Amino acid sequence: xxxxxxxxxxxxxxxxxxxxxxxxxxxxxxxxxxxxxxxxxxxxxxxxxxxxxxxxxxxxxxxxxxxxxxxxxxxxxxxxxxxxxxxxxxxxxxxxxxxxxxxxxx
Amino acid sequence: xxxxxxxxxxxxxxxxxxxxxxxxxxxxxxxxxxxxxxxxxxxxxxxxxxxxxxxxxxxxxxxxxxxxxxxxxxxxxxxxxxxxxxxxxxxxxxxxxxxxxxxxxx
DNA sequence: TGCACATATGAACACATGAACATATGAAAG
DNA sequence: CTTTCATATGTTCATGTGTTCATATGTGCA
Numbered sequence: 001x002x003x004x005x006x007x008x009x010x011x012x013x014x015x016x017x018x019x020x021x022x023x024x025x026x027x028x029x030x031x032x033x034x035x036x037x038x039x040x041x042x043x044x045x046x047x048x049x050x051x052x053x054x055x056x057x058x059x060x061x062x063x064x065x066x067x068x069x070x071x072x073x074x075x076x077x078x079x080x081x082x083x084x085x086x087x088x089x090x091x092x093x094x095x096x097x098x099x100x101x102x103x104x105x106x
Numbered sequence: 107x108x109x110x111x112x113x114x115x116x117x118x119x120x121x122x123x124x125x126x127x128x129x130x131x132x133x134x135x136x137x138x139x140x141x142x143x144x145x146x147x148x149x150x151x152x153x154x155x156x157x158x159x160x161x162x163x164x165x166x167x168x169x170x171x172x173x174x175x176x177x178x179x180x181x182x183x184x185x186x187x188x189x190x191x192x193x194x195x196x197x198x199x200x201x202x203x204x205x206x207x208x209x210x211x212x
Numbered sequence: 213t214g215c216a217c218a219t220a221t222g223a224a225c226a227c228a229t230g231a232a233c234a235t236a237t238g239a240a241a242g
Numbered sequence: 243c244t245t246t247c248a249t250a251t252g253t254t255c256a257t258g259t260g261t262t263c264a265t266a267t268g269t270g271c272a
Contacts, residue, residue, distance in 0.1 A: 031260075033261095060261080064261080079269085082268080082269050
């Protein structure tokens, strides 16, 4: 490859930090428990215990994973009495998962 | 939540195996070295050494990661003489990364 | 205030994973 | 067929990650 083209390719690469963040984001999707939780929230918001019951997971495990999803800004939450209701944060989440699904279902 | 609604939600969940595969797919995107390689291939196909030079990675590391990308069917490859040229497998890859980028750049 | 319920957090453990190094395979040229 | 170049593979090691169990926080109600 020519030196000039090589340099051009290099220029088009996003900053390392951006690519790092991108990988961090996908890492969050890269666990079946978290994917299950996200999918469960596709239909409607759910509280922690509902998610745990629905997916046959421990409350602790769900809570831990929800924290990771929360930190990645993939889910929102609101309090209602003693319960915390979680929901998908935005439509990017749906879009990303749907794209992944298309690839998987080939 | 009512028992009936609970059951309905359960029905809409994709099979465990599908969700497992989905998570496995995202896991592949969840490493900055692999994301860099995929991004490098956005513009055009590249051989192993070109990728290594472009990203300042060892040949071994690139090869290992390419194998993972290959197994996940995210990249194709063809031989040309002694070199192996890799390229993105389909447009899902671009779409998924682009979606992720949108989320990251908020 | 005291108790029960819902969720969050912390620590420990088992397991997965990426990087680095050495080595093997495979193709082309002499 | 031997050498060289390009790539692939195997192994080791340090680090990261998810789950479980125990415990803490927080809310509502008697």
